[in-house]
Amino acid sequence: MTIDISDLVRPSVKRLKPFSSARAEYEGSAEVFLDANENPFDSTFNRYPDPFQKSLKEVISSLKNVSSSNIFLGNGSDEIIDIIVRTFCEPRKDRVRYIHPSFGMYEVVADINDVLKKSIPLGSEFKLSKEICTSDQTEIDKILFLCSPNNPTGNSLPKDDLLDIISDFKGIVVVDEAYIDFSEEESLIKDLDQYPNLIILQTLSKAYGAAGLRIGMAFASEKIISYLNKIKPPYNIGTVTQNLAESLLKDSAKAIKEIDIIKSERQRIFQVLADMKVVKKIYPSDANFFLIQFENALKVLKYLQGQDIIVRDRSKLPGCEECLRVTIGTPEENDRLLQVLKKYTYAESTVY
Numbered sequence: 001m002t003i004d005i006s007d008l009v010r011p012s013v014k015r016l017k018p019f020s021s022a023r024a025e026y027e028g029s030a031e032v033f034l035d036a037n038e039n040p041f042d043s044t045f046n047r048y049p050d051p052f053q054k055s056l057k058e059v060i061s062s063l064k065n066v067s068s069s070n071i072f073l074g075n076g077s078d079e080i081i082d083i084i085v086r087t088f089c090e091p092r093k094d095r096v097r098y099i100h101p102s103f104g105m106y107e108v109v110a111d112i113n114d115v116l117k118k119s120i121p122l123g124s125e126f127k128l129s130k131e132i133c134t135s136d137q138t139e140i141d142k143i144l145f146l147c148s149p150n151n152p153t154g155n156s157l158p159k160d161d162l163l164d165i166i167s168d169f170k171g172i173v174v175v176d177e178a179y180i181d182f183s184e185e186e187s188l189i190k191d192l193d194q195y196p197n198l199i200i201l202q203t204l205s206k207a208y209g210a211a212g213l214r215i216g217m218a219f220a221s222e223k224i225i226s227y228l229n230k231i232k233p234p235y236n237i238g239t240v241t242q243n244l245a246e247s248l249l250k251d252s253a254k255a256i257k258e259i260d261i262i263k264s265e266r267q268r269i270f271q272v273l274a275d276m277k278v279v280k281k282i283y284p285s286d287a288n289f290f291l292i293q294f295e296n297a298l299k300v301l302k303y304l305q306g307q308d309i310i311v312r313d314r315s316k317l318p319g320c321e322e323c324l325r326v327t328i329g330t331p332e333e334n335d336r337l338l339q340v341l342k343k344y345t346y347a348e349s350t351v352y
């Protein structure tokens, strides 16, 4: 089956004559620029940024082995998720599907844009059933959000399953790979050519240590990228951010070293945590955090807060009863967490 992406796009977006910025209309170099109402006196920031981030995309292109024309950049993945929903979903008419529990933004963005929702429950051990993803699909089901490795559960969805789902789903499939650099599974980037309805999301916020920069990356067919470009805010990424992201990515040695440390810490603390009395269950993780079930999650959360250690309560999510999400820190931070948790075990066992 071949999908015509244009058939999935909102009619208003297809019809849209996009805003044309000065820097998009004239891309060459010149000595005198009098076309954008900028302040002419030279300073670091007096000019508008490149609206299509060409220089940064070239660096990403060679790093990820994807053509620049298959890359879209956003002010964080959050902005990209919103732009994707607005490109394809007609408010009050179209629907997005997303796995649950997963990253909260899929549902929030659907609500903000007033589009219909269908959550797809993960099964035991947070496994995904291929069949539920595509069952009863109608033409209102424009987008399916998947996340692998999944936040907050930590597991990866098997690559073969993902590819089957992307083939079967008659709409856009977004695979959020925010944690892929920590994973033993391969990115789907290599498969992009085969799947015109696939959007892969990655970010500089996690493995690359640049959450404060706000750079999200989408990889997709040229057709999809051209629609995302059509509706994005003209200058969505500032000059400083583009420049810093570029130098960060040119020197990826630092990130690679840190990812290695985080992965070895993941292995080191898993068994220690698993053997603790206070830990009821710890889920294996392919990411930089653990989902951990306790006897009483809120009590542990408060206890850790009292020790100046902040972790995330995830206990209200389905299948995550009494669970906290704990990010893997530096070796020193992890030692402190383990020490503090060990004391909690001792305190509890003396009480009972």
Ligand SMILES: *Cc1c(COP(=O)(O)O)cnc(C)c1O
Pocket: 075, 076, 077, 078, 079, 103, 147, 151, 176, 178, 202, 203, 204, 205, 206, 211, 214, 215, 216
């Ligand atoms: C953290 C996270 C993001 C956030 O990305 P930003 O680029 O910081 O907006 C996206 N997806 C998932 C699954 C995340 O956990």
